[in-house]
Every structure is written in structure tokens, then in C-alpha cells.
Amino acid sequence: MSATSSPAAPPPGPQWDPYTYRPAAPAPQPFQWLRASDPDRKAPATRRVVGLALAAGVLTSWLLADALGVNLLLCGLVTAVGAGIAARAAGRSVRPWTVVWSVLALALLTVPALYEADWAVVLSGVCALGLASLALHGGKRWVGVLLALPGLAWQLVPSVRWARTGLRGLRLPGGRGKAVSVLKAALVAAALLAVFGGLFVSADAAMAEVLEDLIPRVELEPGDLPQHAFLFCLGLLVSLGFAHIAAGPRRWDRTVVRPGRPRGRLEWAVPLAALNLLFGAFAVIQAIVVLGGRDAIMAKTGMSRSEYARQGFWQLMVITVLTLVVVAVAHRWAPRATESDRRLAKLLLGALCTLTLVVVASALGRMWYYVDASGLTQLRLWVLVVEIWLGVVLLLVIVAGARRAAGWLPRAVLLSAMATAAVYGLMSPDAMVAEQNVARYRSTDRIDLRNIVGLSLDAVPALDRLPADQRACALSLVTRGLTDGPRPWYATSLSESRARDLLAARPVTDSSEACDRIGFDAR
Template identity: 40%
Template sequence: MIAAISLPLDRAGVGWLVTAVAGTVALMVSAIVPARPLPTTPEPLVKRPAAKPRPDRYGWAAATVALLAVGTFRSAGWLFALCLVMATLTGALALAGGGSMRAIAAGFTMPPIAAFRSVRWLGTGAARLRGRAEAAANVRVAATVAVSIALLTVFGALFASADAAFSEALSHLAPAVSAPTVVRWVFVFVVAGLALGGAAFLRAAPPDLTGLDGTEGRKVARFEWAVPLGLLVLLFACFVAVQLAVLFGGNRHVLETDGLTYAQYARGGFWQLSFVTALTLVVLAGAARWAPREKPADRLLLRIVLGTLAGLTLIIVGSALHRMNLYADTYGLTRLRLLVACCEAWFGLVLVLVLVAGLRIRAPWLPRVAIAAGVLALLGLAAANPDRLIAEHNIEQARTVDVRYLGTLSPDAVPGLADLDPARRDCLLAEFANQLRSNPDDWRGWNLGRDEARKIIVRDLSSWPTLCP
């Protein structure tokens, strides 16, 4: 019910945080309140001990709430969409758990399945509660709800007509009831009910994924894995050694190469090197799973080959980040460039974790730590306000500023326009003012970024510009 009332489907806002907190509290209450069977219920033949969730489950639950809370502070829709997708993964980890990548992937599919399996379970529970309430007292729920709504409506209308301030506050709190609003309420109620029911179902009967946590598969002979990976290491080493000028030559390499532009140097090489990094992580995961490690010689060879490959890949990560930094300094920063650079930096961190895991060969903690690092990176990006960073970075350049692109950013970028020349800044502020005026917020969609943008526009936009470049 709280989700149906407070969740804004068309924007980021505080309603997402309210819904996340309400759902978390509901699950906590359902875990605390003891089960009380009906007197007519027979004694169960088998009693299972209550499942005790691991401590990291609480951390994943907190991460889920934190990711949904980003919508309260940042108005960038692309950023909140990424947080929302990541919240589905952390929520699945909180409910189903999982240590290896296979277990995490299996656990990720379980909340949607549990949502539909919980329908009959919730229906049975509701019937039992109704029977218990009718046995305790003849409580007429429908009449109670009708009387409550009638009293609130009558006295609310009288208070609103008596005081203008209360009437304005009530108009912001109470939505305009219409057919689309009712449809949205019903839709959100059903979806939230399924999500919460699936979460309660998994909390009551958590799955056992320990059988999927084994990270070792069928082993292959030493020759079968060492030769391909050894050749790959040689290829990486030759690339890093021979193309050192291409990797880190910077301005000098671009200027000395005929027909090579900054765009060709930075943009072209970055995507290839990023794909190389991602593909190398897959190769490392496969080698760690199928390479034998029973003998000391096998373990030593595994450390040398995989460690060298991971180290060379780290150099390639540095090259890719260098190329993107040069490209951003030359042509400006965009959302895609910033996001992909953050992904490349996360790849580098995962490679460092792979090197640390190679000390003991076996590292069941690696997938969860890598996901946690991704969550922290995304929360850190939200805290840094990426749209404002993009605006400030592009304005600080000595070259021409793409004002049209700055106008496509979210209102989070408004505080970063302070150093822009007054004429173009007024044009951008007027454009953001039109966007905010055409999409007003009620309390469900309140957002700190949009609120700050409105205050800056009211303070600094003294006159509406008549001619914009």
C-alpha cells in the first residue's frame, strides 16, 4: 500500500526510498513476529530449525536501500536506472545468497519465480488470518475502512477550506484522483505485492545454494591449459613492449604519426582495450576453474601464468584509461565516456583482486567482493554528482564548450554552470527552468538535485534571455 501511494514511476524521487524502507521494515517485522498456528492445526511431524541468514545478507540489504536512495539525491535518470538494475542484484544476494558466480546467477533468478510461487502461500496465510480474526471478534473490516475514509475526507475538506496554507499542503500530499492514477495505483500495488511476497517466501524458506558454490570443474592436463595461456601471455608481453609508445605516447605520438587524430588514437584504441580487459577476466575465470592444482608444480605454474597475464592486463587497463583521459581533455567529457572509464577502473580493481586471490589459489570470496566493489563504485559515482562533474570539466576547458550537450544533462548539472559566461549560462538556466516547470514534483518525486536547481534558477536568473546562441 505504501508503494502504491508513494512510488513515482516516471522519475527518481524520495518515494523510491520510502518504498525500500517500508519493504525492509515489513520483512523485518515478519521475521520477528513468531508464528502462531491455529488451535485446529495438527502438530507437524518434522520440525526444521529456523534458518539463520549470514551476516553479509544484511550488508546486501543495506546496499539495496542505499542504491534506491540515490533517487532522493540525484535527478539523473541514467544514473538512477543503473542503481535500480544493481539493486536487483544486491536484493537477490540478500534474499537468496550465493558464493560462486553459478550460485549468484541461480539466486538472481529466484526472486521472480518466488514472487509467483508466493501467491498461493499468501492466500493461505490471509485465509488463516481472516479465520483467526473472525473467531476472536466479529470485526467488519470493510465498514471500518469506509468510516475512516469518510471521516478523513469530511474533516480534511473543512480544514482545507478554513486555512489556505493547510489547503496548499494538502494539495501537495493528496494526488489528483483520475483513471490513470487509479490504474497506476493498482499496477504498483500488484507488482509491489508480488515483490514483497517473493521476498518473504525466500526469507521463510531460503534456498540452499551451497551445491553450486564449488568453483572447481573437471580438470584438464597441464599441457592443455598452459600452452594456450602461455602463448597469450607472450602476445600480451609483445603488445606492451613493442607498442609502448602507442600506449603512453600521448600528444607526442599523435603529433608524430601522419594522419592520426586524437579521436582515432583515443576513441578507437579505448574500446578495443576495454574488450581485451573484459575477455581476459573470462579467460582467468576459466583457467582458475579447469586448471589442475593438486601438485606444487601445478600451483606454481598457475600462479606464474595467471599472475603475469593479470599484471599485463593491468598495464592495458592503464593504457585504456590514459587514452580516455586524453580524449576527454581534448573533446570534452560525456556520460558515456565517464561511465565506461569507471567500468574500466572497476576491471582494474578486479584484476588486483585476482592477483591477491592467486596467493592462495582458491578464493571463494572473489565474486562477492567484486560485486561489492561495483556497488561502492556506483554509489561513489552518485555521490560525486557525475552530471555536475561533466559540466564543470567541459567549462574549464580552454576550447569551445558544447552548450547544446550541457542542455541535455539533468538538473544536477545546474550548480556546475557557475563558471560559464553569463549569456550562455542564462540560456541554459532558462532551458532547465522550462524543463522543471513542465514536470513539477509532488512529495513522491521530490529530489534534492532538482530542488537545488530550482533555488539556483530563482536566485541567478534575473531576466529571461531573448536570444540564445
Template identity: 40%
Template sequence: MSPNRVLLTGLLGGACAAVLLPLEEPGLGWLLTAAVVFALVRKVRPGWTALSLLLFATGALVADADVFTLCVVAGCAAGSLAVVGGRTARGLLLGSTAVLVAIPPALPWLARGVKASGSTRMARPIVLTAAVLAVFVPLLAGADAAFAELLGESVPEVDGQWIVVFLAVGLGVVGACRLAGSPEPEHVPGERRTVALREWAMPVGALVALFTAFVGVQVTTLFGGDDYVVRTAGVTYAEYARRGFWQLLAVAVLTLVVIAVAARVADSADRTWLRGLLGALTVLTLVIVASALARMWIYQQAYGFTTLRVLVSACELWLALVYLMVLVAGVRMRGGWLPRAVLVSGFLGLVGLAVLNPDRFTAQRNVARWEATGKIDLDYLRRLSVDAVPVLATLPEPMRQCVLQYRYVSGDDWRSWNLARSRAREALRESHPTGCAR
């Protein structure tokens, strides 16, 4: 793609983003903007493109800003991979940020190309066009209220946010076009440095022994019940679950690093040792992940569900899936597919999490817990996002009024339309919260 075309594509992409993106909240405009950007870049990989669009589409489903922010970051990474691709773990890591890194060197290339082609003549008509529109659009808007209202609904105000969006997306499109037009470098595998068997087998074997002892205790704990924990640890079962969860999560993540390093440095002649030790370590870590999930489940049963607890449980489930994939790769002794599978499963997991809608799910579980036990934390439920409103509207009075009385859901235009907010507005219209009984 020529520099002139890249320049015009970047300007068009930035302008479309400034019109379409609802920065204040998740909405349909995020998906529309991503679709426009991919259409402008054109030379993209369909698999990563579809995954990126799915991640941005969550803006039309979930209203929780935290969950959607995770999806936006992952969507940008998948979008970058749609431009440059990636096979190995290193390639995927670099590819997920390639478009961002490509922006600074793309700007001087763009300036040199435009200058060399003599297309600086295009600057004059572009400036004149902008000047003409700047004069006549306000005049016509002042002459007719309906036309002014149409402009107000379709064109955002020109402020600092508009300029930031225009520049960010426009420069991103320029970087993506520059990368898409460059020949893909040949993949040349680097020299693999291996170490002696004892250098990796001894630490891994020590971990296997340590994990075996720990898993033995966990099996006794899980089947021994609350009485066993109180006798041995002097705490309640819920306190025991809360105290150990984060440590077990850290163990599961760090063990992945150990497995990756050992698989990298082990000699191919040590296949039997590699398969035996890493397979045992993977299976034991799966038991530890199951223990962490069991602890979180016990904790939630004792104290109720929260959005954070749902998110970390989802993270643990994804880690369990990753370890299962590692186990399959170890059995086959072929792991070239593993880095992409791990990344894709993580991105799809985020999409699934958005479809589940953590705040709505948390509200459902807390309402179910109240129906079963009579226990409910209204102060926490009041702090959930509007995703939870339709569920909270099913509570009886006066609890419903208590959790919904200060709720307000702003209206959406075509850019910011969101299914969760739409359902929340309907639920609020039907419930009419007026007061909170103490």
C-alpha cells in the same frame, strides 16, 4: 511466516509503495519504500540490506534518470541478496534474481495456505472497509478544501501506474517473505572437473605472449607522444585514443572470463603454472586497462568531457580494481571471497558515481576547459540534466542565458524531494535566464 501474514504484508507493502514512490523522477520516496519493504520482510541480511538502501538513497541525490536507473536495478539485486544471500559466483547470480523468480510459485502457495486456514472470511471485512472508505473519503474531501488538498498531497491518483506499483511491490514482498521463511539450503560443492595442463596452459600462454607484444607497443605509444602516433598510424592522438578504447574495454572484460575459466578447470597440482600464467595475464591486462584509461583521458582533453565518457572511465577504473583483487586472490591462491568482493565493489562504485554526479562533474570539467582554452560546446551542455544547472549558472553572460533559458525544474513534494533539483531551482532563481545571444 504464515500465508495469512504474508498476504497482509504484501498488501501493506504494495499500498505503501503506491503512496511513497515518485515514478516520474528520482526522489526520497524510493529510499522510504525500500526501508518499508525491508522492515516488512524483517528476516534480511544487514550487509546486503544496507547496500541496497544506499543504492536507493541515490534517488535523493542525483536527478539524472539514467544513472538512477542503474542504481535501482543494482538496489533490487542487492535487496534480493539480502533475503537469500549468496557465496559463490553462481549463488550470487541466482540470489540477485531470487525474489523475482520466487513470485510465481509463491502465489499458489499463498492461495492454498489462505484457503486451508479458513481465512477467506477476512475477504468480506476487507472489501467492506474499502467500500466504506471509497464512499466517505470523496464526501469529506468535497466538504473541505484544506482536507482535499491534504489528500491530494499525500495520496496519489488511482490510475494505471498506481495499480502497477501496488502489484509489483506487493508481489515482490510476497516472494521475499516466502523465501525468508524457507530454510536456507545447505551448500554442497559440486564435483570440480579439471583438465590437463596443456589444455588450459597453451591458450593462456598464447594470450600472455600476445598481450606482451601489445603492451610493448602501448608503452612506446604512451611515452612517444603525438608525433609518434601521427608517424605510425597517420591519425591524430585523439582519433587514435577514440578508435581503440572500446576494443581495449572488450579485451579487459573477456580476459576476466578467460581467467575465471582457467582457474576453474586447472588441476590443483598445477599451482605454479596457474599462478605464473594467470598472474602474468592479470598484470598485462592491468597495463591494457591503464592504456584504455589514458586513451579516454586524452580524448576528453581534446574534445571535452561527456557523461558517457565519464561513465565508461568509471567502468574502466572498476575493472582495474577487479583485476587487482584477482591478483591478490592469485597470490594467496584463495578466491572464495572474490565473487562477493567484485559484486560489492560494483554496487559501491554505483553509489560513488551517484555521489560524484556525472552530469554535474561533466559540466564542471567543461567549464574548467573553457577557462583554460576558450573552447566550449554550449549545445551539449544545454542537453545535460538539471544536475548540471548550478555549475552552468556560474558561466558569464551571454553563455549562461544560452544554456539555461529553457530550463524548468518542477516542484517536489515530500515523496519526490531531490537535492540536485532543489539546488537547480535555487540556481535558476538567482540567474533569471531570459535569452540566448547568437
């Protein structure tokens, strides 16, 4: 072979390592440990499913343009009916967990109809979408549950192609002439109702009031058209997306997740044992503090009650979350070849979770101490709820570790999370914040109105019980966004209706002067 000749091509077949004279290992691929499952065969789209999707788009465009209230629940029910028809056409049966997730999703959709707190309403809506997706996909493993929750997101575009493909093969009963007759009849009926309805409204005031309450007038300005078009497309896509899932869901539970390679006992157990010793030392110190060392620490450092309570809370919360991450990672790579390996893993992880409950209790105690010193706010209530839920998750992990079968854990953790979100929304967090601050004012004759800033109309009944100046100033802070006239019934929550009645009976007149008299800057 000459010096300028090109090297010979490698022979076909597996490549050989020139140093070990063995077949070379294939190059690692990204996400090699995860292999997605194939979706089930989908049933074709039907006229009813597409018609209900169009109705959901119209309802969304018409009802959701003002605000959130009963309208979100109505749109959700229409979407649920369309998904149910698609599932029935595909021959799918209803399972118990499907009912559980669906009922919980509908319960979350009732929050906007009852209360006005923005954060609770947004959280409830997002959780309801995830639960509806899980109800249609199904799933009981971690991978199945976690991938099914956002499953609607990647079904929106394919659902349009699915609906278009399904409608191509359909034939209208009676042919084109029948369709034209139906369209003509609908147009004539709409014209007759418009003419005679207008005459009835102008002839009788009671009839006009009833019709205006039940069928509000749609007054479209040119600037409102993009908003209504966006809402129509959103409602249509969401409804088609859920129907597309119901017609043939991707079974995320069938996704293959290869187990992690078990590590040696020494490199795995020593770090966990050291972490357990650190957590144990923290638990002992906290016991000493609870038994009387808190006052000595405050006297030595010169910290106030609020400063001591606030110190370290966020760090303790981060420690709780990181502990759950450590438990998940350690469980994946723990040695499990022998019974002693499995017993050691359960012992170390169970001890770590148990000691982490002390961290949760310490964080809750600090936050409650802080609330007692400075009052309750939206953020403080939210972190209290999250910390309590993290404690529940730790208890579930401990129970799962003590039992042989832990297949129930993913759904139990998700159920606890969604139930916490539902309880948080339905307990009216803003009203609870206002109640606590009013009760604190009655016992201490002091109220920090900075805790009231940002509350919604849910807080009006509690703040209405304050003395005159504090009442006028506090109510002016929570009613700034209240419109002059009532919104349509479908966009009005029960909380807003109650607040309007209270303010109509006892209006707020001199709010700025009241804030000046109590020394609060309301700007």
C-alpha cells in the same frame, strides 16, 4: 526366427557397447554439470506480512505515479519490514553479510532522492533489487552469488500462492463479526476525517497548505487507472516476493557444480604462454609510447589528439573483459593433479592478469587524453568508471591467486561492483560532467555544448556559472523537461529543488537568441 518377426526387446539393465563389450555410457543430459539445490522449508504467510505487502502496493500506486524521489526509499523500507517479519517468523538470524548487502541496497535507493540523472537512477534501482535478493538468499560461492542476484524474478508468482495458502489457515481474532466491526470502524473514521478535514482546509489557509503538502490530493483520471493498477500490482508482488524469499530461501550455494575435466599441461599452458608473450609485447610498446613515441606516431599518421585518443579504446576494453573470461575458463580446466601443475597455473594466470593491468592503464590513459582534448560526457565518464572497476577486479584476482584460500573472491568482486555503482550514483555524474566542461571553458575559453545535451538538472549549479550567452543556451538544453510547477515532495529530488531555486533567482529568457549568438544549433 522368421524373416518377418520383430527383434527381441533388449534385456533390462545397463546397455552394452557392441564394439568394446563394456556397459555403454549414458547419454549426456543438458546442464549435467549443474544440479540445483532444494529450497528450505518455508514458514507460512502471516497477516502482518500480507498486510505490509498490501500497504507496499498502495504506497507504490500512490507515490510512484509522478516520478522517483524519496518515494522509492519509502516503498523499499516498507518492503524491508515485511521481509524482516517473514524472516523472524521462520526463525532466521541476521548475519554480517546480510547487514552489508542491506545497507548498501538502502544507500543505492537514496540516489533518486538526491539526483536526477536517469542512468544513475536506473542503475541504482536495479542494483538495489539484486542486493536485497542476495541479502535474503545468502551466498558466498560464485554460483550462489550469481544465481541469488536475480532470485526475485522467479519468486513473484510462487509468492502469490504462498500468501493465499497461508491465509487459508488463519482465523481472524473474534471471528467474522470482529472483522466486520473493524471494517465499519475504519469506514466511519475515514468519513469523519474527510468531512472535518475539508472544513478545516476551507476555514484556514495555513491548515490547507500544511495538509496539501503532507497529504496531496489524489486526482484520478480514467486514463490513470491502468497505471495505478499496474503500480499496485508491482509493489504487491515485489513485497510478497521478498517476504517469500525471507520465509525460506533457496540456498543457491548448495547447487552442485561439477569441476571441469583437467586438460593436459601442453594443450593448456602453450596457449596461455603465447597470450602472455602477446600482452608483454603490447606492454613494451606502450612504455615506448609513454616515453615519447606518441608525438611521433601522431605526426606520422596525421591524427589529431582526439583521434589518437579515441583509437583503440573500445578494443582495449573488450580485451580486458575477454581476459577475465579466459582466466575463468582456464582456471576451470587447468591441470591440478600435482603441486607443479598448480604452481604453473598460478604463474601463467597471474602473469596474464598483471599484464592486463597495463591494458587497463593504456585504456584509461587514452580516455583521459580524449577528455582533455574534447571534454567530458556521460558516456566517457561511465566507461572510465567501468574500466577502473575492471582494474580492481584484476587486482582481486591476482591477490586470490597468490593466496591459498580464495573463498572470499566472489563476494569481494560483487562488493566492489555494487560499491562502484553506489559511488557512481552518489557522486552525481551529470554534475561532474558539467563541472569539468565549465572548468575547461575557463582555461581554454571554449566549450562544446554537445557534451551538455542530455544532462539532467544535476548540472544546473555548474552551468549557472557560465557567461550570459553560454549560460542561457546550456541551461535551455538541460531544463527542457522541467515542468511548470513543482512536483509533490515525495517525487522531488534535492537536485530538482536546488535547480528550481537557481532558475527562480536568475531565469533564462532569451535562450534561442543566445544559442544563435554563440553559433550552436539547439534544435
